[in-house]
Amino acid sequence: EISLGLVGSEMCIRDSDDSSVDERNEESSRCFYEQFFPQLKELDVRYNRIDSRRLVRLQLQKLKLLSFVDVSNNRLQNLDGLKSLRNLRKIRADENPLRQFNENTFLGFGALESLSMKRCGVRSFAHLNALPNVNSLRLDGNRVKDKALALKQLAGVNGLKKLSLRGCKFASSYFDEAVFALETLEFLDGIKLSLIHISEPTRPRLISYAVFCL
Numbered sequence: 001e002i003s004l005g006l007v008g009s010e011m012c013i014r015d016s017d018d019s020s021v022d023e024r025n026e027e028s029s030r031c032f033y034e035q036f037f038p039q040l041k042e043l044d045v046r047y048n049r050i051d052s053r054r055l056v057r058l059q060l061q062k063l064k065l066l067s068f069v070d071v072s073n074n075r076l077q078n079l080d081g082l083k084s085l086r087n088l089r090k091i092r093a094d095e096n097p098l099r100q101f102n103e104n105t106f107l108g109f110g111a112l113e114s115l116s117m118k119r120c121g122v123r124s125f126a127h128l129n130a131l132p133n134v135n136s137l138r139l140d141g142n143r144v145k146d147k148a149l150a151l152k153q154l155a156g157v158n159g160l161k162k163l164s165l166r167g168c169k170f171a172s173s174y175f176d177e178a179v180f181a182l183e184t185l186e187f188l189d190g191i192k193l194s195l196i197h198i199s200e201p202t203r204p205r206l207i208s209y210a211v212f213c214l
Contacts, residue, residue, distance in 0.1 A: 041087075042068040050074040055081030071096065072116075083108030094118040094138075106130040117142070119167075124149075129156035136160075141167035147174050151181040162187040 040063050050058075055076060060066060061084050068090040069082060076096040082088060088111055098120040105127055113133055119141035128137070134157060144150045147170040154160065160182060165174060166189050178188055186193055 037063060039065055041065050044070040046070055046072045046074070048074055050076065052077045052080060055079075057081075061085055068092075078105060079109075086111060088112060090114040092116045093120070096120050098122060100124070101127045103127055103130070114162075118164075125153040128153065129158070131157065134160065136162040138162075138164040139168065140164050143169050145169045145171065147172070147177065150174075151178055154178075155181050158184075160184055164189050 043060070043063070043066060050071065051074070055071065055074075058081060060069070060081060063085070065087055066085050067087050069085075069088065070092040071079075071082075072092050072094040074096055076093060077098060079091065079093060079098075082091060088109065091109075091112060091114070094116055095118065098117060099122060101122070101124065107130060109131055111133060112131055114136040115131065115134055116138035118138055122139065122142040123144060125139065125144060128134070137154070137157070137160065150165075150168075150170075151174070154163065161184060163178070163182065163185055165178070168174075175188065179185065179193060182188075
């Protein structure tokens with residue numbers, strides 16, 4: 001397994017309107033990746049002040065085996081620069097100003113299984129259901145306030161097993177309601193759910209199954 005960490009290295013990616021410069025940068029990027037990192041699977045670029053435009057210009061799609069990327073603590077407003085990575089299984093994008101999602105935000109992440117977006121100023125969990133294979137979401141410390149709507153949106157994420165919502169701006173406790181609304185959930189806020197949490201009338205289908213097994 002090959003990993004590369006460039007934490008706080010202030011990666012220099014110059015923006016330019018000169019097409020000849022853009023072409024040279026693209027060719028240089030292609031040669032750089034193909035020569036030095038053709039087998040790279042993990043990339044850590046935290047604390048590099050990377051914005052969304054610069055992330056696209058990194059051309060990470062050339063790293064065809066990349067399975068984990070940590071872009072936390074940058075200046076990203078979207079994750080477009082990580083799209084079309086066919087082997088990308090895990091993204092950590094904590095503390096970026098992502099804030100709002102639209103119908104295109106999560107398209108192109110078909111292989112993604114784990115997504116962390118803690119303290120990103122997110123106000124709605126809409127469109128997360130566009131991630132077909134995600135089973136783990138860490139959404140702690142975001143600005144979502146409508147608990148009922150948030151849980152309804154998360155219920156649309158098929159196969160969700162791990163969820164963390166600590167520090168979100170809900171007006172009241174969400175634990176029991178989340179257990180009820182998200183029937184596939186196995187871990188909530190790091191707590192492994194058991195029959196103690198899955199009690200009547202919560203998840204009656206699972207309770208009847210458990211009783212049958214006994």
